[in-house]
Amino acid sequence: MRVLVVEDEPDLLGTLVQAMREEGHAVDEAADGEEALYKAIEWDYDAIILDVMLPRLDGFEVLKRLRAKKKTPVLMLTARTKVNDRIHGLDSGADDYILKPVDLEELAARVRALIRRSQGDASHLVRVGDVEVDTSARKASKAGQAVPLTGREYALLEFMVSRRGKIVSRTDLYEHLHDENDTPMSNLVDVHVFNLRKKFGSTFITTLRGQGYSIEA
Amino acid sequence: MSLRKSIRWRIQSWHGLLLFAVIGGFCITSYRLEHANQLRMADHELEIRLTAIGAALTQGAGGSTAGGPPPYGNPGGGPPNGNRGNPGGAGGNNGRPQRAGGAQPGRPANGGYVAANQGRPADDELPPDDFGDFEELFDEPQGGNGPMPGDGPGRSGSAQAPPPQGPPPGFSSNQMKAFFNTKDPEPYYYVTWTRRNTLLDASSAAPANVPRPPGDDPAFAKGIRTRDGVREAFLFTPPGECLLVGRSLAGINGDMTDFAWKLAGIGGSVLVAGLAIGWWIASRAMRPISDISAAATRIAAGHFDERIRTEETESELGKLATLLDDTFQRLDTAFDEQARFTSDAAHELRTPVSIILGQAQLALSKERSPGDYRAAFEICQRAAKRMHGLIESLLQLSVLDAAPHQTDVRLCDLAELTHDHTIMMQVVAAEKNIRLREELSPAPCHANPDQIGQILMNLLTNAVKYSPEGAEVRAVTRVEGDFAVVSVRDNGPGIPAEHLPHLFDRFYRADTSRNRSTGGAGLGLAICKRIADAHNATLTVESVVGMGTAFTLRVPMQKP
Numbered sequence: 189m190r191v192l193v194v195e196d197e198p199d200l201l202g203t204l205v206q207a208m209r210e211e212g213h214a215v216d217e218a219a220d221g222e223e224a225l226y227k228a229i230e231w232d233y234d235a236i237i238l239d240v241m242l243p244r245l246d247g248f249e250v251l252k253r254l255r256a257k258k259k260t261p262v263l264m265l266t267a268r269t270k271v272n273d274r275i276h277g278l279d280s281g282a283d284d285y286i287l288k289p290v291d292l293e294e295l296a297a298r299v300r301a302l303i304r305r306s307q308g309d310a311s312h313l314v315r316v317g318d319v320e321v322d323t324s325a326r327k328a329s330k331a332g333q334a335v336p337l338t339g340r341e342y343a344l345l346e347f348m349v350s351r352r353g354k355i356v357s358r359t360d361l362y363e364h365l366h367d368e369n370d371t372p373m374s375n376l377v378d379v380h381v382f383n384l385r386k387k388f389g390s391t392f393i394t395t396l397r398g399q400g401y402s403i404e405a
Numbered sequence: 406m407s408l409r410k411s412i413r414w415r416i417q418s419w420h421g422l423l424l425f426a427v428i429g430g431f432c433i434t435s436y437r438l439e440h441a442n443q444l445r446m447a448d449h450e451l452e453i454r455l456t457a458i459g460a461a462l463t464q465g466a467g468g469s470t471a472g473g474p475p476p477y478g479n480p481g482g483g484p485p486n487g488n489r490g491n492p493g494g495a496g497g498n499n500g501r502p503q504r505a506g507g508a509q510p511g512r513p514a515n516g517g518y519v520a521a522n523q524g525r526p527a528d529d530e531l532p533p534d535d536f537g538d539f540e541e542l543f544d545e546p547q548g549g550n551g552p553m554p555g556d557g558p559g560r561s562g563s564a565q566a567p568p569p570q571g572p573p574p575g576f577s578s579n580q581m582k583a584f585f586n587t588k589d590p591e592p593y594y595y596v597t598w599t600r601r602n603t604l605l606d607a608s609s610a611a612p613a614n615v616p617r618p619p620g621d622d623p624a625f626a627k628g629i630r631t632r633d634g635v636r637e638a639f640l641f642t643p644p645g646e647c648l649l650v651g652r653s654l655a656g657i658n659g660d661m662t663d664f665a666w667k668l669a670g671i672g673g674s675v676l677v678a679g680l681a682i683g684w685w686i687a688s689r690a691m692r693p694i695s696d697i698s699a700a701a702t703r704i705a706a707g708h709f710d711e712r713i714r715t716e717e718t719e720s721e722l723g724k725l726a727t728l729l730d731d732t733f734q735r736l737d738t739a740f741d742e743q744a745r746f747t748s749d750a751a752h753e754l755r756t757p758v759s760i761i762l763g764q765a766q767l768a769l770s771k772e773r774s775p776g777d778y779r780a781a782f783e784i785c786q787r788a789a790k791r792m793h794g795l796i797e798s799l800l801q802l803s804v805l806d807a808a809p810h811q812t813d814v815r816l817c818d819l820a821e822l823t824h825d826h827t828i829m830m831q832v833v834a835a836e837k838n839i840r841l842r843e844e845l846s847p848a849p850c851h852a853n854p855d856q857i858g859q860i861l862m863n864l865l866t867n868a869v870k871y872s873p874e875g876a877e878v879r880a881v882t883r884v885e886g887d888f889a890v891v892s893v894r895d896n897g898p899g900i901p902a903e904h905l906p907h908l909f910d911r912f913y914r915a916d917t918s919r920n921r922s923t924g925g926a927g928l929g930l931a932i933c934k935r936i937a938d939a940h941n942a943t944l945t946v947e948s949v950v951g952m953g954t955a956f957t958l959r960v961p962m963q964k965p
């Protein structure tokens with residue numbers, strides 16, 4: 189999944205980005221409100237982690253302007269403990285908030301839950317035929333047998349499974365599995381799809397020529 | 406608050422008392438004036454009758470009437486000039502009523518009371534029966550053509566000759582009857598005494614045992630007395646006889662009682678109306694107090710944004726309300742600033758804590774290379790240093806806030822202090838290829854050199870930090886009037902005007918696109934400002950975007 193982290197403190201931004209990447213997300217970063225708003229509108233992020241106190245545009249303002257255009261799930265990150273701030277944040281259209289100092293595990297779990305909810309899944313366990321994907325443990329199994337996956341393979345699988353029954357274009361896959369700094373080669377997606385088919389069966393992912401890939405619901 | 410202790414109640418009480426006193430005084434005065442008036446009118450009536458009796462006595466005794474006014478008192482008629490047909494009537498040419506002597510032989514000396522100063526004959530005592538038929542005087546004249554009330558006395562006389570025993574001049578028999586009408590509810594009465602205090606005559610309505618007024622002053626002495634509920638006018642004739650006319654005061658007293666009740670009713674109504682109006686006025690006057698009280702209650706309950714907002718801003722209480730509102734506003738602002746300060750401080754502390762916690766969690770989440778651990782430690786160290794700096798700044802601010810005036814001052818020279826600190830900054834400036842120039846002339850002042858040095862260090866650090874490579878920073882000291890002045894100028898990017906008023910606010914950062922590696926917590930200039938305040942010094946900033954920035958510190962040369 190592709191996540192935008194907005195935080196003006198460089199060391200904290202670095203920490204959050206590293207944590208999200210180690211969670212398997214493709215992570216973009218922004219250090220001020222204007223940059224955050226630009227990126228949030230430009231790309232279809234699966235989730236945005238948004239600090240409140242930001243230079244240029246504060247988090248509330250970014251959220252307000254973003255909500256005029258997009259429904260991207262947003263998790264507010266705030267150092268303020270005042271209830272008013274939290275209410276203000278949620279009322280402004282935030283989907284969740286987390287207080288500093290941040291517990292990275294909690295942050296990761298909240299981001300996962302946020303993404304899951306936004307895609308209409310209630311549980312972290314998703315079953316497609318005899319394939320089961322555990323988004324919480326980031327593991328997959330086929331007929332009860334655990335299937336070892338690389339990070340990229342799991343990310344692609346999770347993304348395809350979250351959009352099961354729909355056609356996922358190669359552009360979608362690029363955009364959601366790579367961050368802004370990646371320069372993926374165009375056939376890299378095809379390689380991952382080839383590997384997943386080897387592990388879950390050749391019919392698990394179907395190719396729709398000229399449109400993209402699909403997993404049957 | 407009990408009603409009795411309320412200001413409104415007190416105002417109302419005093420108002421009521423005052424109103425009561427004024428209305429009471431008015432009513433009592435009115436009553437007394439009216440009473441006096443009634444008595445005067447009654448006395449006037451008594452005197453008319455006294456005069457009539459006197460005149461009747463004169464005429465009745467004399468048989469024929471002398472021309473001229475009634476001898477005792479003038480009830481209002483002009484001097485009668487009639488009765489010219491009367492042979493003795495012309496005797497009044499000296500303006501005095503003249504008794505026709507000898508008209509009635511039985512009373513030879515009786516007319517003397519006309520002429521006490523004319524050598525009248527010896528004043529013999531009159532036999533009591535002389536006045537025995539006195540009441541006959543009031544009989545209807547035989548001819549029945551006596552002057553009617555209202556006729557001029559002169560006209561009657563000129564028309565025809567008076568009857569031998571007519572009424573006294575100016576008073577008809579009917580009038581006399583009317584004067585002493587016994588059918589009146591309160592009839593007038595008369596009593597006469599001789600000089601020797603022998604009762605001569607008394608009308609039937611006269612109460613028994615009317616005491617003779619004391620004295621027998623012959624000089625037309627008159628008097629009025631009030632006795633046992635009656636009002637009596639009396640008169641001493643020159644011979645010493647005494648005439649007295651009286652009437653019960655019951656009628657007047659009854660009228661006065663009615664009048665008193667009316668006054669009481671009107672006064673009471675005015676008092677009630679006055680109290681009601683007073684209550685209303687007091688309510689209006691007290692409204693700002695109610696407003697103040699209500700607003701203060703709400704504010705005390707924690708609604709610090711509440712204001713009194715009275716509409717009567719021109720009244721004394723309105724001004725008080727406005728003053729309180731201003732105070733509340735300042736308190737509210739102070740509370741807000743304090744809350745914001747605490748919140749900002751917490752925020753500033755939470756960020757480095759987040760970094761340390763996050764880095765530790767990441768480092769421990771799996772096996773990492775020594776380089777990764779090292780990087781994590783470095784990040785943690787930076788965060789810890791920041792926390793340390795922040796805590797030191799907060800502590801210093803709290804110390805400065807607790808002691809608003811600098812006491813540890815001694816004579817120092819801003820030029821020397823500036824030189825010391827530019828030397829320290831030279832190394833840092835050289836790294837950015839910034840030229841650090843000094844233009845120092847002696848600027849002695851009384852100050853705490855450590856704290857002034859902190860200001861200088863802060864200003865020089867900012868100038869170097871925010872100036873681009875190759876820029877120039879100048880430190881200038883001089884004396885301006887009574888102030889030792891030091892300026893730190895750079896030709897860096899400048900600060901936009903909208904930030905300048907907030908530059909010395911705590912946690913305020915003009916550099917919004919800050920890189921935290923260069924930016925502090927936004928307390929440096931706030932501390933400088935606080936130190937300057939403690940020295941009664943001023944710290945000001947001028948800046949033009951694209952031209953550079955100049956901070957100027959002006960320290961009083963004399964001890965504060």
